[in-house]
Amino acid sequence: MKIVDARVIVTCPGRNLVTLKIETDEGIYGIGDATLNGRELAVVAYLEEHVAPALIGRDPSNIEDIWQFFYRGAYWRRGPVTMSAIGAVDMALWDIMGKAAGMPLYKLLGGKSRDRVMVYGHATGHDIEGCLEEVARHVEQGYRAVRVQCGIPGIASTYGVAKKAGERYEPADSSLPSENVWSTSKYLNHVPKLFQAVRERFGDDLHVLHDVHHRLTPIEAARLGKEVEPYHLFWLEDCVPAENQSAFRMIRQHTTTPLAVGEVFNSIHDCRELIESQSIDYIRATLTHAGGITHVRRIAALAELYHVRTGFHGPTDLSPVCMGAALHFDTWVPNFGIQEHMPHSEEIEAVFPHAYRFEDGHFTPGEAPGHGVDIDEELAGKYPYRRASLPVNRLEDGTLWHW
Ligand SMILES: O=C(O)[C@H](O)[C@@H](O)[C@H](O)[C@H](O)CO
Ligand SMILES: [Mg+2]
Numbered sequence: 441m442k443i444v445d446a447r448v449i450v451t452c453p454g455r456n457l458v459t460l461k462i463e464t465d466e467g468i469y470g471i472g473d474a475t476l477n478g479r480e481l482a483v484v485a486y487l488e489e490h491v492a493p494a495l496i497g498r499d500p501s502n503i504e505d506i507w508q509f510f511y512r513g514a515y516w517r518r519g520p521v522t523m524s525a526i527g528a529v530d531m532a533l534w535d536i537m538g539k540a541a542g543m544p545l546y547k548l549l550g551g552k553s554r555d556r557v558m559v560y561g562h563a564t565g566h567d568i569e570g571c572l573e574e575v576a577r578h579v580e581q582g583y584r585a586v587r588v589q590c591g592i593p594g595i596a597s598t599y600g601v602a603k604k605a606g607e608r609y610e611p612a613d614s615s616l617p618s619e620n621v622w623s624t625s626k627y628l629n630h631v632p633k634l635f636q637a638v639r640e641r642f643g644d645d646l647h648v649l650h651d652v653h654h655r656l657t658p659i660e661a662a663r664l665g666k667e668v669e670p671y672h673l674f675w676l677e678d679c680v681p682a683e684n685q686s687a688f689r690m691i692r693q694h695t696t697t698p699l700a701v702g703e704v705f706n707s708i709h710d711c712r713e714l715i716e717s718q719s720i721d722y723i724r725a726t727l728t729h730a731g732g733i734t735h736v737r738r739i740a741a742l743a744e745l746y747h748v749r750t751g752f753h754g755p756t757d758l759s760p761v762c763m764g765a766a767l768h769f770d771t772w773v774p775n776f777g778i779q780e781h782m783p784h785s786e787e788i789e790a791v792f793p794h795a796y797r798f799e800d801g802h803f804t805p806g807e808a809p810g811h812g813v814d815i816d817e818e819l820a821g822k823y824p825y826r827r828a829s830l831p832v833n834r835l836e837d838g839t840l841w842h843w
Pocket of ligand 1: 477600611651653703753754755757780
């Protein structure tokens with residue numbers, strides 16, 4: 441089998457999504473998600489200029505060699521643009537091989553380690569009561585786990601909170617970055633009350649998660665982790681920026697609240713120290729941004745040695761292609777933790793028909809060969825690209841702060 445074509449499809453059914461389609465001389469094709477929120481066209485250029493031409497003529501079954509060619513051969517290794525491009529290639533090649541073998545991807549990886557994949561949904565509200573109503577809606581839908589985010593009194597807008605109740609929030613909310621204002625003290629004084637209210641209303645069995653979006657210093661994160669221990673969170677996510685991996689050791693010394701990190705990571709080198717020092721409990725780097733199945737399974741294997749579990753990033757700014765491939769990985773990986781699930785819009789679901797199904801708070805990946813997700817190119821063509829950027833964050837005195 442030989443690769444005869446590789447092309448990039450950019451579509452914007454409500455938000456920008458980038459898909460790589462690799463076609464072979466046997467009529468089998470595979471697709472991969474190359475979406476990098478707010479930087480989509482950078483990955484498109486990388487794929488079209490430096491990757492697609494070099495794929496033509498290669499044997500798609502040589503997944504590992506192709507991965508090494510684009511990683512080691514890149515010279516300029518790592519980084520979200522390079523690794524998202526490699527991630528999309530890798531996802532498409534595994535899809536092709538699944539189709540060629542007539543096997544769903546989880547079987548190709550090593551079979552089922554579980555019958556279904558537990559996911560967490562997003563409950564947000566401008567205040568605690570509004571958030572509790574969203575938690576109730578998710579519990580009614582069968583979710584066993586819910587991420588809770590609420591507005592903070594005295595702060596005009598809080599990232600991660602939907603503009604209207606029941607809606608999804610869209611991270612990339614304007615063409616050029618909008619500016620949010622942040623106050624750590626207001627946040628730290630308020631957010632423990634949210635978890636107390638959730639536990640009082642919904643009891644102890646619901647898995648409760650929270651995302652700090654990188655905004656604290658290590659000692660502030662240690663304080664928050666300690667203060668929320670009575671509410672036994674499933675995890676506290678991205679509590680500090682993680683370039684300085686050793687910062688997590690400080691947090692770890694002060695709290696038993698489980699820590700999750702990694703949605704902005706793109707290689708094992710971003711998390712090796714965190715995992716080996718057992719400073720985290722869940723690693724979130726997912727297939728698109730961390731170089732695909734071939735690389736993420738190396739991260740998962742390292743994590744397994746240190747009792748760290750997977751908790752893939754799964755927002756609406758990753759397409760159903762990544763979700764589908766991730767669910768197959770989640771079905772196989774022995775040290776699975778949980779899978780994020782922000783439901784895509786109906787428009788996106790129509791562009792990307794898929795075999796995965798949601799039921800009773802869990803997903804199953806489906807039995808279709810490959811990852812089970814396709815793209816309706818004609819429909820995709822109806823939604824032209826529209827630049828959209830993630831916001832920036834300033835403290836009340838104007839200091840440009842961690843995202
Ligand atoms: O945990 C999450 O789902 C993420 O933190 C999102 O809220 C990101 O901010 C978004 O995916 C950025 O593109
Ligand atoms: Mg996050």
